[in-house]
Amino acid sequence: MDTAVNLPSHYGPSSFLTDWLPVDATAIIGAGIDDSTSPSTLVLCLRPGRHPIVCAKPGDENWVYGRVSEKRTAGKVALVQSPVTFGGRCYFTTVAGEIMALDLSPGTQWPLLTFLLDKDPPVNAEISSFLIRSQGRMLMVRYMFGANLVHGGGYDEKEIFMWRGCPSRMEVFEVDVTGRRLVGQSGVGDGQAAFVGAAHTVMVSTKKFPKIAANSVYLNYYMRQRGHFGAYHFEDRKATQLRAPKGRSRRLYPCACHWELEDYLVVCDV
Structure with missing residues (x-):
């Protein structure tokens, strides 16, 4: 297939931006x-x-x-x-x-x-959400932040943490496709870590890669650039900042002398 093809006339210009449908890789x-x-x-x-x-x-x-x-x-x-x-x-x-x-x-x-979903879960803050496959299940990871979490948000205070003065919360659900609902989880799972981003998400076995923290969610470089944390650990409900990348724009180079697996996974979805 070409990256830009002429659409059949019966599609109509009212349905599309133009009579052509370009698929630009960017x-x-x-x-x-x-x-x-x-x-x-x-x-x-x-x-x-x-x-x-x-x-x-x-x-x-x-x-x-x-x-x-x-x-x-x-x-x-x-x-x-x-x-x-x-x-x-x-x-x-x-x-x-x-x-x-x-x-x-x-x-x-x-x-x-x-x-x-028949009923979407309530959102009382800014939100970023991600889907990920894990051991035959589909999970939704939701990261919420903003003052509304503590002002009428209705959330358990133990599940709210502060990052750079901003109330934040990380939660995980299993997606029940048949039941059209979300089922709350205590994390992404023992022996697992989730690397999340807009383009794709990856679940990694921490038993095979023990340097990666288990039952944790790692944010991509783009979100870290916006002032968010590096990883959230469900066991102690704490957020941490990882090694700061250096470089300009999207040319990213972790500041360590060599790259670890988590560096590649964090940077690959910017």
Whole structure:
């Protein structure tokens, strides 16, 4: 498939920004594979804009934009991130912390992004959310911060920590796809550590890599640049800052004399 192809005329200009659908590599922030079609469909997440994803499978002449089936949170579904293929289907999170599923059912005119949960958990602060596969499960990691956590947020004070004077909270849920709900967890799991970012997330075995802290979440370099911590440890409910990277812009070089695995994983999703 070409990276820019002419769309069939029946799609109509009202459905797209132009009569052409460019797939610019710099606009891609993540990818997934949906096995509900034959052959499987490649799904690309795009940077904020009118349409959050494009889809195509081998043999297709055109990339097709996905559409949001409904809008629960106005203006916050133009960006989906953290794509995960689970059970043969693609799932994403929104900037509001919701979970969306891709519907590629036969006979559907457009790829549809539908809200998975019957009831979204309350959010009373700024939020970043991420999906990750772990030992046959799909987890959602949510990092919340802001004064609202302690002013009417309704959260357990023991689960709130301060980072640079800002109330913060890290939480993990298992995504019950069949039940369309989230099930609270005490962390990402013993012997596991999650590296999270908008483009992709990675779960690492701390038994194989003991230098990485178990039952912890590591934020990517982009979030650290915005003043957030490096890692959160569920065992003692503490956040820590890791080695500070040096360099300008996106040319990143950890300041240590050599790179560790966590350095690569932190920097790879900026």
